[in-house]
Amino acid sequence: MENNNETAELVALVKRGETAAFEQIVTRYRSAALSWAREIVRDVYLAEDIVQEAFLRMRDKLGSLEDDAKFTAWFRLMVRRTAMNAIRGKSGNEAPIDLLGSAGTAAMEAGGGANSSFGNAGGDGGEPDEMAEWEEQADRDELVEQVLQRLSGQAREVLRASAFDDATPEELAARFGMNKSNVYNIFSRARVKTNDERFSSEVARYLKERRSRRETVAKTLAEPSYSSPYAFISVMIGEALRYVSDGAEWSTTELMGISGDAFRLNTAAGCNWRGISTFDWSYTGYQTMERLGIEGTCFGRPQRRSITPEQQVHLLAVIQGTIDRGVPAIIRNMNINEFGYVYGYDDEAGEIKYYGANRLKRSFRYDKLGRTGEEPPLFVLGIRGQRSQPMPGRAALQAIVNHARGKEPPLEGFAYGLKGYELWLEAVERGGLNLHGHAYQVAILAEARQRAASYLQGLAVRSGGRREQGLAAAAACYGRVGEEFRRLYPSFPFGYGGSHGNRMGQIRSGLQAAYEAETEGIAIIEHLLQQW
Template sequence: MTGQLFCEVLILNHSTTVPKNWEQMDDNALVQRAQEGEREAFGELVRRHRSRMYGYARAITREPFLAEDIVQDALVKAFLHLGKLVEADKFLPWVHRIVRNQAFTRLKKTSAREHAFSQLAPMLSSKGDESREWGDLDRILDRLGRTAGDKAEAYLSPEEAYTQKETLEILSGIIGCLKPRERRIFESHFFEQLSPQEIAGLFELSSANVYQIISRSRKKVIQERTRITVGSYIRMRKDMGEMKTVIVANHEKLTEAQSWTTAADGLYAMLKAAGETMTHSMAMGLTGHAFRINIVPSSVHIAGPTAYSFAGVLSRGLENLGYQSAFVDGMSGKLGTNANLLDPASLSREAMDRRGINRLLPEALDLIHRSLDKGIPVLAWDLFLPEFGLIYGYDDERRLLHACECGKTETLEYEKLGRGVMEEIFVLALAGGGKTAFKQRLGRALAMILEHYDGQEKEDSTGSVKGLAAYDAWIGAFRGGEIEPNGNAYNIAVVRDARNHAVRFLNEAAEQLAADGDIAGNSPDIPDLFRKAAYEYNEMLGHFSVLKDLFPFPQGGHPDDSDASAKAISLLELIKNSEQTATGYLRELSELLR
């Protein structure tokens, strides 16, 4: 009976003439019809999901022919027991459990006959000096593999045995990246537990050289581990039938630069893809970017505008709108370099190749895939230079990301993510939420803005001064005479542009509150406070425009010139006074809108 059903299932698997009405049914309906005896309905379920079942079995066994057998066995079992499935909408998880159980059963039966490491040295003899075996890594791994096999028979579940086997295979591949001498020293230190001083005596090296070799070997091992992990991740996607090319819809419009604040541009693109219809200025205001100022003392370094905790500030900005975020944070906490002053060769793909693979790359790729599969682009740092960009697509077969940064649209190989000038990685994606009332969004945003102005934002290690105190640092830099012209001009351009969006945001916010009926009759001061705050920011905008002409970007002008410096100090003092006044209005608004 089983053999007959097995043949019938095979016929269903390879049928190419499935009636059109079966294709139009959802899984629930097909399961119900199959339970009623309609074999064609089961055939359609098999046609839809067989590749995923095979990918799942292949991911467990790593053996294509064994995976094929497991799928066939699982299909027979599923066909025989379909009537026991109570919840039709649970068909796919149910059949996956059958595949998994079949796979582990087959692995358990074959584990005693299979060697875990056929690529390693021949199996050890039970005779001889075993102490010398432990000085050779291949033999160590082989011994570990045999020990794991013995334990698997006696103690481990098939799933645990498979996991241990895979781990040992990966370890073998990782250690293979070391040169012979590096490998011997690595083995001596990590397996024989010899101190660097003892190793120095054995290899006739200085202790300093041994430390260097151990450090270099450790980095190589970490690099190789990351490379292998990425490869395994891609193979898993292939085995699961998830190898795809995905490009987010309307990415041309999403990647248009609309401000000097690249983080805000990226967040706005993500919000638009999620269905938000607000303006860019509204997004900059609600996420706090229209009101930010970060100044690096003394130099007014170009990295000032991005000298803050990405994870804290960006996720908080999205929380203002009711969104949760997910991120991979591999930031060093150091100030970025000025890419405008670097040798262009350091920004090339060849330069990326010389840098190490980022250890957080596998996590970042997983987050990118999950977000793009939902049609939402991902914010990323330092794709081509130290700024924020947008990842809007991927191609698994070619291992390429489609990205745009500062108007530059290019592809980036998977393994080059996180290998920019700073060798940092930061990727942020939306993780749900939204649909929050505007008044609530505005209240959260005002609280965040005031914390920034008051210097209460979470500290970071960049050394930048934030909020109103940043103006004192900026003025002090002009008096100190050590300002970097290009960086100073960039800071002026970024803050000036942000304040322009602040004016628009305040006007739009007042209109939105009125339209929503959220300006109560007992709060007649609210429209006036918005108007007064917008006026102050508009005044700042005028002063910043004069500064922009004095110190144009990218040339930067002459901030060390005494006349130019005196003029700049005077303008910054006027701007600070206006911003302090505006902050007072925002504080009143925050109280009234609670």
């Protein structure tokens, strides 16, 4: 961990609104925060969610910390509280709990007296929660009043009667001479307007702070390019690094091999077309950057169905901070099931500039980030630059095995690695195969496994000795997997004319052969790792 003086300097910069300083704190404290969270929840994947939430909360509440040198103890307590609240949330009770708010516990966490880690805390050593909640309620009341002023006179009266008289929809309909459905429509419109106002207000506050710090108002980078027809996250990172690599470039095979993209398999129930690129993007993004020796930050996960105004502003800050360093931000789901780049922003217009894998350019409003389209979960990855040399081959091989064995954050309705083959074959056996999803997945995996074979063959040549023989054998297995997928793709699902013939039998045998070859390749790699 960094010493207190360095930490205090960073904290002071974050308090002044320096985005780069906040990202440095995230980089320095992420591993420790994960450890603190795991102590509470005993779940490495839930801990990832908790840490992301704790960093956002930390940034918002940092002003309450008077002694910047006590940041580590203060933040540790915040992570632990967030973890405890997550446990309570999983049990169905969303009320926050504060088992660590006593003077004794605060002192234990800080390693000192009751007030050693909270310069602005009361005598119990905890955060000023009651005052913060009162202020938040006042802000909400002001926001609601702003929304009411934008509604028609009758709508305002209906809502006030509902709030202050505790009137039921039936009573409101009778009092104002309208149908009950009209009352519900008023409620619905008010909720929408209130939600829009919350996001707009938070973005306006954020932009006001940027202006006060005299930050760049608008910046546009050169349009990104795509060297691969499919948007693998590792290839996206490689393209982005070209902006700051001083001419040094990764090959697509190296990027996909070291990151594990070449060996990835995600399958949704029925082989739905969204399955191949639905995985825990933040977890994978951090793992990929670590193995490539890259420093950066991620935010966003699949199967999250909402976004808060604070999270939206955080996404915007990551995007702008990345572009200000001359690198486009990687983003997912601005268009459904697509990775793309944000390569420009304009505070005056309140818009970002987006370039998708389909080569289409669009602009999106700041306050609509994460709130558009059919797929709410938004993911952003911001690169700071190259930090160190990539990890050695053994680390990449271990990651390959971990994925094949399903050792990554689980998602409901999805299977990974070798289990993904089983789910895929099950869809074929039961007649529930999504034809377009199958074709899409086969096309991507045909390219990915070709890269996998090339990467392992390259490792074999560089390793020499007995490792060379084992790695070459694993490469041959993945070469066979790639060939099976290439044979499967052209015949399905196009050109049937309504008759499947024996195509399902061909698909079954092709998938089974790919599964067996990949299982053999993984077993060889596991054996090599045991002797490494």
